[in-house]
Amino acid sequence: MRRRLKIIYTILLLIIFQSLQGQTYWCCNCAENTKTEPRLPGVLVATPADTVTWFNKNWLPGDIFLNSGEIVRNINIKYSGLLDELFWLEPKSGKPVKIDKEAIQKFHFQSVRGDTSVNFRKIKIKRELSNDSIEVLGQEIYRGNLSLFVRHTFYVRQREIINTNSGIIQRDSYEEDPLYIICFMNKKTVALKGLTRKNLYAFAPDKKEQIKQFFNQSGHLKVETNDEIKVLMQFLGSVINQ
Amino acid sequence: MKRVLYTILILINCFCTIIAQNSSGLLKPEKIYLHTDRDVYIAGENMFYSLYLQGNAGQMSKYAYLIIRDQNNTFVINSRLEINNQVAYGTVPLSDTLNTGIYQIICYTSCMRNHSEELYFNKEIVIANRFDKKLNLFPDSLNVLKADTSVSQDSVNKSDNGNLVLRIDRKVFYQREKISFSIETGSIPGNLTTRLSVSVKEIIQGIPTLPSIYEYFNNTTKWENKVESKESLCRFTPEINGAVIEGNVLKLSGQANQSDSVKNIDAGLPPPYTLLVSTTDSIVNLQYTSTDSSGSFRIHLSPYYEGKDLFIRIKENVKATIQTENKFNLIQPFYPSGNFNVPGFRPNLLRSENIVQVQKFYNLQQSITTLKEFLPGGIVPRIYFRDYSTVFPSDFIEMNDFLEISKEIVPALKVRKVGDKYVSGYINFQDQANKTEEPSFFLDGVPIDDVNQILSLGTRQIKRIESLPFNRYYGDMTFQGILALFSKDLLINRIEFKTPTIKYQSLSSQSYTKQELYKPVDVNSHIPDMRQLLLWDPDIVLKKSEKKQIEFYASDLQGKYLINIQGITNTGEPVNCSATIVIQSRSK
Numbered sequence: 062m063r064r065r066l067k068i069i070y071t072i073l074l075l076i077i078f079q080s081l082q083g084q085t086y087w088c089c090n091c092a093e094n095t096k097t098e099p100r101l102p103g104v105l106v107a108t109p110a111d112t113v114t115w116f117n118k119n120w121l122p123g124d125i126f127l128n129s130g131e132i133v134r135n136i137n138i139k140y141s142g143l144l145d146e147l148f149w150l151e152p153k154s155g156k157p158v159k160i161d162k163e164a165i166q167k168f169h170f171q172s173v174r175g176d177t178s179v180n181f182r183k184i185k186i187k188r189e190l191s192n193d194s195i196e197v198l199g200q201e202i203y204r205g206n207l208s209l210f211v212r213h214t215f216y217v218r219q220r221e222i223i224n225t226n227s228g229i230i231q232r233d234s235y236e237e238d239p240l241y242i243i244c245f246m247n248k249k250t251v252a253l254k255g256l257t258r259k260n261l262y263a264f265a266p267d268k269k270e271q272i273k274q275f276f277n278q279s280g281h282l283k284v285e286t287n288d289e290i291k292v293l294m295q296f297l298g299s300v301i302n303q
Numbered sequence: 304m305k306r307v308l309y310t311i312l313i314l315i316n317c318f319c320t321i322i323a324q325n326s327s328g329l330l331k332p333e334k335i336y337l338h339t340d341r342d343v344y345i346a347g348e349n350m351f352y353s354l355y356l357q358g359n360a361g362q363m364s365k366y367a368y369l370i371i372r373d374q375n376n377t378f379v380i381n382s383r384l385e386i387n388n389q390v391a392y393g394t395v396p397l398s399d400t401l402n403t404g405i406y407q408i409i410c411y412t413s414c415m416r417n418h419s420e421e422l423y424f425n426k427e428i429v430i431a432n433r434f435d436k437k438l439n440l441f442p443d444s445l446n447v448l449k450a451d452t453s454v455s456q457d458s459v460n461k462s463d464n465g466n467l468v469l470r471i472d473r474k475v476f477y478q479r480e481k482i483s484f485s486i487e488t489g490s491i492p493g494n495l496t497t498r499l500s501v502s503v504k505e506i507i508q509g510i511p512t513l514p515s516i517y518e519y520f521n522n523t524t525k526w527e528n529k530v531e532s533k534e535s536l537c538r539f540t541p542e543i544n545g546a547v548i549e550g551n552v553l554k555l556s557g558q559a560n561q562s563d564s565v566k567n568i569d570a571g572l573p574p575p576y577t578l579l580v581s582t583t584d585s586i587v588n589l590q591y592t593s594t595d596s597s598g599s600f601r602i603h604l605s606p607y608y609e610g611k612d613l614f615i616r617i618k619e620n621v622k623a624t625i626q627t628e629n630k631f632n633l634i635q636p637f638y639p640s641g642n643f644n645v646p647g648f649r650p651n652l653l654r655s656e657n658i659v660q661v662q663k664f665y666n667l668q669q670s671i672t673t674l675k676e677f678l679p680g681g682i683v684p685r686i687y688f689r690d691y692s693t694v695f696p697s698d699f700i701e702m703n704d705f706l707e708i709s710k711e712i713v714p715a716l717k718v719r720k721v722g723d724k725y726v727s728g729y730i731n732f733q734d735q736a737n738k739t740e741e742p743s744f745f746l747d748g749v750p751i752d753d754v755n756q757i758l759s760l761g762t763r764q765i766k767r768i769e770s771l772p773f774n775r776y777y778g779d780m781t782f783q784g785i786l787a788l789f790s791k792d793l794l795i796n797r798i799e800f801k802t803p804t805i806k807y808q809s810l811s812s813q814s815y816t817k818q819e820l821y822k823p824v825d826v827n828s829h830i831p832d833m834r835q836l837l838l839w840d841p842d843i844v845l846k847k848s849e850k851k852q853i854e855f856y857a858s859d860l861q862g863k864y865l866i867n868i869q870g871i872t873n874t875g876e877p878v879n880c881s882a883t884i885v886i887q888s889r890s891k
Contacts, residue, residue, distance in 0.1 A: 100591070100778030102686050104771075127603070151776055158776045164686035185389040 086245035101149055103158035113235050114143035114215050116200075120150050125160070138168065138194045140181065142213030145197055145237065147181075162196060185208055186242060186250050199242055203291055207297035212240040212252075243297075256284040256293060268300050322465040329731045330558070332526050333358040333414050335367060335424040336877070338869040340502045340818075340839040343429045343510075343652065347399040349669055350428070351818055353392040353500035353841035354410060355871040357520055360723070364412035366542045366812065367391060368630050371428075372637055374404050381631040383811035385677055389871050390498045393840035394671055394816045403435045405639040411649075413630070414541035418883055421527065426513060429643050433656045439613050441649040465492060465880030466517060467499075467868060476857050477889045479823065479832060486868060488847055489751075497878055499870035500841035503855060506863040506883070508638035509645030513878040516869040527773040538603050539628070541550045546609065546810065547602035552576050552594050552617060552625035552803075577618035577780070582797050584748035586683050587769070587787045591618075591780060606681030610811030614795075616804040625805045658833045658860075658882065665830055674842065685792075687776040687785060690769040691805045694760040703761045705754070708768070715772045716786060718754055727754040729772035729784045742772075742784035747795040756798055757788055759830035766791045786793075817841050823856055834858040843870075857886045 064231040112118050120137035125147070127133065141159070147168060148157045167182040178203040185194045199210030218236040218258050224231060243264065251291040254262045258276050275296050284293045341345070354367055364386060364569040371380040379401060384391040413424040431438065468489035476482050488497055503785040514522070540547045580599050592602040617624055662668070694712050702708050706725070709718045718727045727741050744751050744826065751757065785836040818839040838855040846849050866882045 098778065100684070100780070101776070102688070103776045104687075105776065129684070144656075151676035151779065153779045154781070161685075161688045164685070 066249070090196060094288075099127060099133050099243050101125065101127075101128070101133055101136075101158070101160055102164050103149060103160040105156055106159045108139075108148060108157050109141055109143055111143075111233075111235065113237075114141060116140040116142055117170065117173060121170050121173065122169055125149075125165045125168045127164050128166045129164075131287050135171070138170070140168075140198065140213075143215045145214075147198065162198070165198070167201075168198075171197055173184070182210065184242060184244060184250060185248065186252060202287065203294040205294060206246060207294055207301060208244040209290060210242040210244060214238050214240050256290065265297070265301055315696065324807075326709050330586055331357070331359055332418070332422070333364060333412050334422075334520055334526070335410050335415070336519050336869070337369075337408060337410050337411065337424050337426065338502070339426070339428065339501045340836050340868075341504050342427075342513075343431070343507060344397055344431045345655055346397055346403075347663075348394040348397055348428055348659065350397055350431055350669065351392075351502075351816075351839045351841065352395065352408075353869070355391045355498075355516055355869070355877070356391075357637070357769055357871065357875045357877070358389075358410070358414075360875070362541070362543055363389065364414050364542050364668045365545060367410055367412050369395070370554065370631055370633065371395065371406050372409070372633075373402070374637065374639055376636050378635075379406065379851065380621070382708045382813045383630070383810040387500060388405065388873070389875065390841075391808055391813075392500065392817065394815045394818075397430055401432060403438060403440055404429075405440070405643060406430050407468055407637045407639075410632065412542070413539050413547065416539040417537070422634060425517075427640060427661065428640060429652065431470050431652050431656055433659050436522050436653065436656070441644065441652060451838065452502075458875050465515060465868070465878070466534050467497075467870070467878050467880040469866065469868065469880045469882050471866075471882060471884065473884075475574040475639040475885045477887060478859050478861065480857045480886075481854060482606050482837075482884065483852060486843075486845060486851045486880070487849070488878070489873065491876065491878060495847050495874060495876075496871040497845040497870050497872045498877070499843040499845055501838060501843060501853060502867045503837065503838040503864055503884075504867070505860060506865050507648065507833040508552050508579050509647055515881070516871065516877040517834070517879050518847055520840075520877040526586055544603060544605040544635055545606060546602055546626060548580070548615070548807065548809070549599065549668060550625060552578070552598045552600065553624045553626060554598070555624065571638065576600075576621065576623070579616045579618055579750055580604070580608065580613055580614050580774050581749045582608060584683065585789055587686055587745045587748050587785070588683050589686050589750065589777065590684050604809060605684045605714065607679065608809050609679040609681075610675070611679060611809055613807045613809050614804060615807050616750065616800060617802050618750075618800050620752075621805050625803055627805070627807055631723065654879050655835065658771060658835060661831060661833055667830070667832075669836075671816050672819050673814050673816050674827055677813040677814060679811060686782070687775060690787075691773070692770050694768040694770070696768065698763045699762070701762045705760050705765075708761070708765065712768055713733065714769055715769065725758060727786075730803055740783040742786050743782040745785065745787040746798060747790055747793055748787070751795075751798055752801040756801075759764055764790050764792070764794060801882075813844075821856055832856075832858045835860060837864060845870075861886050861888055 073181065107113070117139055120139055122135050123138040125133045125138070137152075139148045139150070140146075146224065147160045147163065147165060149160050150156075153159045160184065165183055167180060169181075170179040171177065173179045181198045182219065183196050183202050184199050185196055187194050197212055197214050201208065202211055203209040214237070215235040216238045217233045219234040221232045221234075221288055223232055241256055243251045251264055253264060258272065261272050267270065275293070279289070279292070332393055336357075338353045338355070344350055352369070356363055356367065367384045369380065369382050369384055370378055372378050379398070380395050382395070384393065399724060403887075405427050407425055408428060409423050409425045415423060440566055458526075460836045466489070468487040470487070471484035471486055486499065488495060490766060491497075540549055574597075575593045575595070578592050578594065580602060581588050588607070589607055590602060590608070593599050596599045615627070617623060617625065622772060690715050691728070694704065696708055696712065698826050699712050702711060706718055709716045709727070715729045716727060718725050727744075730744055744754060744757065746757060767789040769785075769787040769789075774783060775782040797870050818836075820838075820840070821834065835858075837858060840853070843851060843853070855890065864886070866884060868880050870878045872878060
């Protein structure tokens with residue numbers, strides 16, 4: 062019995078030796094281990110204290126696509142609609158860092174309440190009463206011939222002056238006032254306060270009848286859900302010549 | 304029972320071996336083949352080349368390194384080639400002053416450096432100096448040369464060998480006659496795109512023919528039994544995504560200063576150091592990396608830094624030296640094989656020298672077309688985009704030094720004397736916990752040590768000052784405020800750094816160039832046409848079932864010419880074919 066075991070062990074050792082010999086390593090096995098991580102430029106700032114004006118209240122893992130073509134993956138990020146800025150939880154110091162908007166091309170949340178398709182992209186829009194354009198971060202709702210972005214802007218609904226032990230403080234209550242931005246293939250943008258029938262008539266006055274027909278057929282007065290938005294954008298993309 | 308058990312164990316053994324081989328077999332070794340227009344050159348001529356790379360799809364090196372060295376192992380050429388779709392091509396100008404001799408061309412990728420130098424592509428060429436009429440290196444009687452215009456009895460309408468199909472109407476042509484042939488992929492399976500290079504050169508009798516790309520890539524004995532440990536294979540980083548700078552930080556002993564040699568290196572392992580890479584620019588730029596436990600570092604260089612003079616610095620104040628890996632480092636010396644010591648070679652070389660003299664006399668130079676240039680570009684790795692305030696000292700009355708400038712015109716910055724040194728800081732800085740730390744100073748886009756290095760600069764030297772009195776981040780690197788100065792005369796080059804710093808010339812890639820197709824202005828021209836290279840085209844793309852027609856003109860030189868076609872398919876399969884043609888005089 063012992064002899065038999067010895068033979069079995071010898072053969073097993075042979076198996077291990079031969080298997081190892083069969084492995085021929087060529088260069089490139091180690092290629093992926095040596096990639097230099099891209100660096101995010103940013104500034105340490107005080108973040109808004111309220112919980113309303115954040116797109117995501119808690120830090121969520123996401124990927125940032127930089128203008129340089131590099132991608133910073135799986136870092137904790139938070140987007141502030143009030144400031145229109147993206148924040149990153151710097152892991153070493155544990156402090157929130159406002160990422161320079163100039164460096165960002167787009168960013169993506171890995172999952173927002175189970176939704177894995179939340180993307181924000183930097184777009185150029187015209188300022189009101191000015192010829193200058195500014196770059197803003199808009200949530201990409203639909204991408205096609207006509208793309209749709211939402212700017213999560215806020216306005217001060219109520220302002221309170223409160224007397225505290227440490228002095229007088231001002232407390233603001235915010236309410237979301239989303240702005241819908243329709244982006245043409247040539248990067249031209251049109252901003253709408255809402256995707257209502259009236260706004261769409263103003264957006265495409267020559268297609269008024271077709272829009273009216275679309276709304277009548279769909280049976281909705283307002284377009285609200287993502288699926289409804291998608292259908293509307295597909296329809297607009299098909300009727301509006303660029 | 305015993306027999307069954309043994310059989311099972313043996314079967315398991317075979318199975319495990321096969322499995323192990325298969326898992327490693329997913330990665331093939333990188334192989335390079337270099338097709339050159341000729342094997343013999345006269346100093347002052349151009350060498351045209353086309354490089355083919357075989358490797359693992361999606362994991363192939365982006366760069367190759369080309370070296371030409373002489374018998375004394377002196378490098379006469381070293382360049383970086385950029386590989387696109389497994390191919391790179393270009394021109395190497397062979398300097399007029401090169402001595403007559405046998406030279407070696409070596410070509411490899413960074414990935415191949417992890418293996419024996421025997422696996423690098425190498426080939427011998429002869430370069431003769433046109434003023435060297437003795438040619439002592441090639442002892443041979445000066446036979447009277449007669450052009451070999453004999454026609455072999457081979458079939459005339461198909462190629463001599465290879466897996467491509469080359470069709471040519473005739474095998475004999477007259478001087479200055481237009482010659483045309485076609486190439487097809489023939490029986491090569493799959494829906495392929497094939498990239499080819501074609502040379503038509505005069506045959507020099509006696510010189511051994513080099514293996515074709517097909518023979519070279521399929522010569523498995525060369526790559527067999529090259530088992531290496533995984534650790535040694537990761538010594539040189541494969542440059543798949545871009546250029547890599549790698550090297551070591553060697554810590555010097557306590558008593559040593561920066562100028563000491565590496566002999567004083569501590570036996571202990573250095574702690575991780577931060578290496579900063581930047582270049583002079585009107586924008587503050589930075590890339591950084593850390594050393595590993597052995598003191599080694601590697602940085603994937605931003606395309607912006609390509610071909611620029613870089614400052615590589617250690618951030619920490621430590622007595623150490625930075626050693627970067629030389630991409631053109633060869634260990635094995637070159638010993639010529641003697642392949643060119645063949646009868647009749649010397650007179651052939653003399654003839655080539657005379658031909659080049661005549662070509663020079665008539666100013667008939669080879670024209671070169673540039674198809675793609677690899678200019679430095681890319682986005683600047685900026686550490687900030689917007690500054691808090693920009694100050695132009697020339698807008699104010701003249702001030703003699705930075706101490707005065709900081710006091711008078713730079714907002715929030717305070718410079719004061721502590722002992723015999725000056726320290727700086729931003730007042731009302733947001734991060735009070737770290738207020739003892741000084742802001743980071745940059746001069747001409749490059750990080751410097753502290754304010755003491757710029758104190759002597761006044762209004763006349765400083766063009767612009769950018770100030771950021773904030774706690775800034777760049778990756779995991781923090782800056783307790785940033786002050787960037789831009790000088791009028793790039794004063795960064797005169798700064799003495801306190802921490803170990805080296806200047807590093809980053810490489811740039813050779814342009815894609817090729818010989819311009821020769822088209823005679825007048826076939827009956829009295830100007831002699833003595834081209835020994837009738838055609839060089841490294842940029843032929845052949846699609847599946849496509850027939851490519853190639854045309855060129857014969858010269859006045861009678862003799863046998865070799866049509867040599869080498870290439871690679873998009874799946875990495877080597878392809879080639881060749882044919883011989885004869886140029887005869889019209890009077891025959």
